[in-house]
Amino acid sequence: MDQFVLPDNQLLGKEQVETEDLPVISQRIQDIIEVLNNFKELGDHERGRSAYVEQLIKDMAVYYGYSEYLLEKLFNLFSVSEALEFFEANEVPRPVTIRTNTLRTRRRDLAQALINRGVNLEPIGKWTKVGLTIFDSTVPVGATPEYLAGHYILQSASSFLPVMALAPQENEKILDMASAPGGKSTYIAALMKNTGIIFANDSNKERTKGLVSNIHRLGIKNTVVCNYDGREFPTVLGGFDRVLLDAPCSGTGVISKDPSVKINKTEKDFILLPHLQKELLLSAIDSVDAKSSKGGYIVYSTCSVTVEENEAVVNYALKKRPNVKLVLTGLDFGREGFTNYRGKGFHPSLKLTRRFYPHVHNMDGFFVSKFKKFSNKYELKRKNDDEDHKVSKTKFDK
DSSP states (O other), X not given: OOOOOOOOHHHHHHHHHSOOOHHHHHHHHHHHHHHHHTHHHHSOTTTOHHHHHHHHHHHHHHHHTOOHHHHHHHHTTSOHHHHHHHHHHTTSOOOEEEEEOTTTOOHHHHHHHHHHTTEEEEEOOTTOSSEEEEEEESSOGGXXXXXXXXXXXXXXXXXXXXXXXXXXXTTOEEEETTOTTOHHHHHHHHHTTTOSEEEEEOSOTTTHHHHHHHHHHTTOOSEEEEOOOGGGTTTSSOOBSEEEEEOOOOOTTOTTXXXXXXXXXXXXXXXXXXXXXXXXXXXXXXXXXXXXSSOOEEEEEESOOOTTTTHHHHHHHHHHOTTEEEOOOSOSOSXXXXXXXXXXXXXXXXXXXXXXXXXXXXXXXXXXXXXXXXOSEEEEOOTTOOGGGGGGOEEEEO
């Protein structure tokens, strides 16, 4: 086989004047990856590794239909070969999954009822006792008698994870800060066996309609739906045993469902979204009562895979709220969160957070972290604080 030669800008310009030839670009992507995986022997050392990476990013952006900006951001999360697997996985729909509503039925009984109706299914995996994967069906899965009777809800497998990490207990007071359309809130209610009280909040009033509909259909009786900006907590209501914040995000984990993310996310989004996420997370932490007998936990999750929306937000919260610490999520799979990323270091406890990827776990890209609040008071040190300026230490009581 002839050795691959990286094309020069003149040749590339000619290629782009002509119609983009996707098979040519696809082959070049494969060739460049092969070179990068054995650069010592196959690479042009005069042009350097960075020239190959730059060309690879441009080619992948054209081939998969991303903006160069977003493709590079996602590319940098992985090794070269794994990046290709990630982008390929985003081209394939994730399996259709449902969650058994254990307030109304058992998974075994639900599975048999659906099989009898011509649904081909199997359990999602050993990690969940309530999930089923639907392969194909002779009937519409969102309109069976079992669906209408509230025996199950169509819910992505990844959105089971933050609720499992939250681990709600019976008779607790819980806030789901961004809850529409209700998959997570209703799962919390089922785990609590309709005891205690859940405040299912969403800042978008229109989205609360679907939330209310699911709550009624699934027979949830312990939930109050509210419509506040999450940053208004704990002013409007606090003292919760646990808070779940599945934050608004860029959606870089769900590109297979929403391909528009490929081109509509800009640098500005990755400044504004993390800013909102940080504000919401501080509100979530302040809304929890550290004196809760069994609780005092906050779960922060997103359906994004970017570091700016995940580890960076969690790291910020650890600095701003020294009265919380990260704890194990209780999820026995998923990759550890980054403690170092492209020269930026995070708190070592970030390894307790968990990342999920479509090409690894066959579910939407997702991030889950769990905090334990150990005091309702905290001290903040200002920068350049020293022994002679103790007045700059401020006590907060939430």
